[in-house]
Amino acid sequence: MDSLTAATAESFRLLFSGDAALWIIIFTSFSVSVRAILIAAPFAFVVAFLMAHLRYPGRRTMIAGFSALQSIPAVVVGLTVYLVFSRSGPLGDLKLLFTQSTMVIGQMLLSFPLLVALSHAAFQAADRRVWETSITLGAKPYRAFLTLIYEIRFGLIAAFIAGFGRIIAEVGCSMMVGGNILGYTRNIPTAIALETTKGEFAQAIALGMVLLAMALLLNGMLSFFQGRGVMTS
Amino acid sequence: MKRFFANLIAFLLLAPPLAFAAEQPLIRMATTTSTENSGLFTVIQPAFEQALGIKVHVIAVGTGKALELGRRGDVDVVLVHAKPAEEAFVAAGDGVARHEIMYNDFIIVGPADDPAGVSGMQDAASAFAKIAAAAAPVVSRGDDSGTHKKELALWRQAGIEPDGPWYRQVGQGMGKTLQIAGEMNAYTLVDRGTWLAYRANSPLKLLVAGGADLKNTYGIIAVNPQKFSDVDYASVQRLIDWFTSAEAQALIAGYRVDGEQLFYPVSSQ
Numbered sequence: 001m002d003s004l005t006a007a008t009a010e011s012f013r014l015l016f017s018g019d020a021a022l023w024i025i026i027f028t029s030f031s032v033s034v035r036a037i038l039i040a041a042p043f044a045f046v047v048a049f050l051m052a053h054l055r056y057p058g059r060r061t062m063i064a065g066f067s068a069l070q071s072i073p074a075v076v077v078g079l080t081v082y083l084v085f086s087r088s089g090p091l092g093d094l095k096l097l098f099t100q101s102t103m104v105i106g107q108m109l110l111s112f113p114l115l116v117a118l119s120h121a122a123f124q125a126a127d128r129r130v131w132e133t134s135i136t137l138g139a140k141p142y143r144a145f146l147t148l149i150y151e152i153r154f155g156l157i158a159a160f161i162a163g164f165g166r167i168i169a170e171v172g173c174s175m176m177v178g179g180n181i182l183g184y185t186r187n188i189p190t191a192i193a194l195e196t197t198k199g200e201f202a203q204a205i206a207l208g209m210v211l212l213a214m215a216l217l218l219n220g221m222l223s224f225f226q227g228r229g230v231m232t233s
Numbered sequence: 234m235k236r237f238f239a240n241l242i243a244f245l246l247l248a249p250p251l252a253f254a255a256e257q258p259l260i261r262m263a264t265t266t267s268t269e270n271s272g273l274f275t276v277i278q279p280a281f282e283q284a285l286g287i288k289v290h291v292i293a294v295g296t297g298k299a300l301e302l303g304r305r306g307d308v309d310v311v312l313v314h315a316k317p318a319e320e321a322f323v324a325a326g327d328g329v330a331r332h333e334i335m336y337n338d339f340i341i342v343g344p345a346d347d348p349a350g351v352s353g354m355q356d357a358a359s360a361f362a363k364i365a366a367a368a369a370p371v372v373s374r375g376d377d378s379g380t381h382k383k384e385l386a387l388w389r390q391a392g393i394e395p396d397g398p399w400y401r402q403v404g405q406g407m408g409k410t411l412q413i414a415g416e417m418n419a420y421t422l423v424d425r426g427t428w429l430a431y432r433a434n435s436p437l438k439l440l441v442a443g444g445a446d447l448k449n450t451y452g453i454i455a456v457n458p459q460k461f462s463d464v465d466y467a468s469v470q471r472l473i474d475w476f477t478s479a480e481a482q483a484l485i486a487g488y489r490v491d492g493e494q495l496f497y498p499v500s501s502q
Contacts, residue, residue: 003434035245087306087461095463097307098261098292101246179292197409198270199434 003201010202011209021183022203026210029187032100033168036107037115041160044115049145051116052123053131063120069113078173081106085177098179103187106173111163118162122155123148158225165218169211258468259288261308263299265379266406268312268451271426271495277484281475287468295406297377303327303454306461310469312476314424314451315379328454334476335485335496336450339383340428341441342411343369343420355443357422358390365391368399370419374410375402379449384422387446411435424449426495433491451496 014022051063083089085097085105096102130151134144149156171189178185180194188207195204268274274291282289292302296313303311304327311328313319322328341351341360349367351360364371373395374381388395403413407427414421415435428439441447453473458466475481482498489495 039242039245092306098290104246179290181290181292184290197266197406197412199408199412199431 007201008205011204011206014202014206015209022206024183025186025188025191025207028100028185029168029189032103032174032187033107033164036104036167037111037160037164039104040108040112041115041163044112044159044163045119045149045156048116048120049123049148051120052126063117066113066116066120070117072110072113073172074110074170075172075176077106077109078176081109081173081177097177098181098185100178100185102177103174103185106177107167107170110170110173111167114166115159115163118159119156122152122159125155126152154225158222161218161222161225165215165222168214168218257286257288258465259290260310260465260468260472261290261292262310262312262472263292263294263302263308264312265296265299265314265451266293266408267314267380267424267427269293270406270408271424271430272490273426273485273488273496276488277481280484281472281481284480285468285471285475287472289472293406295374295376295378296380296382300327303456306456306464308456309464310453310455310472312451312453313379314449315382316450316452318379318382319452319454323454326457326460329457331452331454332473332477333450333452333499334481335498336448337425337496338442339380339422339447339449340425340439341420341422342414342428342435342437343440344418345436345438347438347440349420351420352438352440354441357387357441357444357447360441361387362391362393364420365393365395365399368397370399370401370417371395372410372414372417372419372421373400373402374407374422375404376406378407380407380422380424383449387422390446411437429490429493429495450499 051059081102082097085091085094085102087095087097096105126148130148131144134147135141139147169189171193174180174185174187175190175193178187178190180186180190186194188211192204192207192211195201195207264274269291270293278289278291281287292299292308294302296315296318299308299311299313300318300322302308303322304325311322312334319328319331323331339357341357343349343351343364349360349364349369351363354360354363373384401413401417401419403410405413407423408431410421411423411427411431412435413419415437418436420440421437425442432439453476455466455469455473456464458464477499479500482500485496485498486494
């Protein structure tokens with residue numbers, strides 16, 4: 001019990017004394033996940049819009065497909081990205097394995113189905129007349145699209161937050177394709193895994209608290225936006 | 234507009250972390266969990282990065298995985314401890330040459346009450362035979378690491394196929410395996426470096442040490458540049474030269490945990 005108290009006390013000291021090693025890890029985590037979600041989200045929103053707006057054969061299968069892929073295990077994405085970007089793999093010449101770029105790619109792939117499925121639900125619930133009215137009033141399709149996006153912004157923000165929540169806490173993929181390199185690809189989840197195996201619980205607890213605070217904040221925001229979404233429709 | 238978005242995506246994907254914006258050679262080294270978990274790299278990495286002006290990305294995995302990363306060209310150099318596997322790696326043309334840099338020894342640790350009665354033995358294979366006969370719990374790395382390879386060799390030497398509920402393969406690094414063995418009150422084979430680093434928090438006791446079959450040698454091998462043309466062989470060779478230099482050997486010899494030496498440089502042999 002003593003060691004637990006001591007480790008917790010030490011973890012607070014690390015957090016609030018501006019321990020550089022700790023903050024680099026936190027910065028890496030956010031830098032990678034923010035980049036991944038910023039790239040993935042616009043594409044996901046366009047795909048979701050097309051699925052909700054157009055009529056084409058295989059549409060329902062596609063929707064079911066993205067829905068099913070939401071639960072794809074992170075380690076499977078990690079293994080796939082590893083094999084593709086390994087020096088002996090098809091894209092090995094890019095020399096991207098064990099860089100932040102492959103972590104970004106892995107996290108994009110992880111968050112993409114979730115972003116599509118959740119934003120598709122938002123587009124589905126939108127009023128088709130928003131689109132039709134905009135077009136009738138002479139708006140170009142991309143302007144009409146932006147108007148539609150604005151109308152369902154709470155649903156899309158909720159999808160964005162849920163996607164971010166999925167990747168910021170993910171350990172399997174980051175460990176495999178990032179390699180847990182100190183000061184470069186070591187993020188919060190992989191650092192917690194490592195520090196725990198080393199018995200350095202203070203740093204693991206400090207990082208765990210950051211991640212937990214983050215998760216609670218995101219989920220709080222999520223329910224807030226979901227609540228607003230229902231009331232405006 | 235299209236160009237702007239293409240550039241934005243490229244930037245988000247490739248933006249280098251600010252700290253490493255400076256132009257300097259970057260090489261990737263795969264090494265074992267024992268060298269990293271024992272804390273040795275926290276001392277020697279800043280030393281060689283400064284001495285050579287080379288940035289080194291260290292990826293700590295088991296010896297088997299480290300050699301596989303080298304074989305696939307995912308790293309430029311490996312620092313591992315499993316002599317037969319390393320010699321095979323070089324013989325197959327995956328690596329250039331094996332340079333020994335340091336050694337320590339494996340030991341067997343186990344529960345303080347020592348149900349198999351192996352305390353004080355030196356010969357590891359006989360100790361394993363006794364533990365198996367008592368069906369006392371054993372935790373194995375089970376991850377194709379250098380320590381795991383050594384453990385399997387010792388079982389073969391003892392003429393025993395470890396099997397049964399007393400034998401658990403955990404598939405984890407050395408530190409984690411020691412923790413699990415501690416929780417389960419089990420015997421396990423461990424390198425002395427990791428043991429010294431973890432001993433303060435472990436309920437286990439050192440029981441078997443000193444046998445000729447327990448020596449643990451670490452070697453460094455450059456990945457074959459003829460196989461992967463973009464390996465920065467010149468920088469790798471400078472790194473290998475540094476490891477065998479007097480400066481590095483003194484640093485390795487000087488690394489202490491709780492006043493105990495963890496690794497012995499080959500120059501001291």
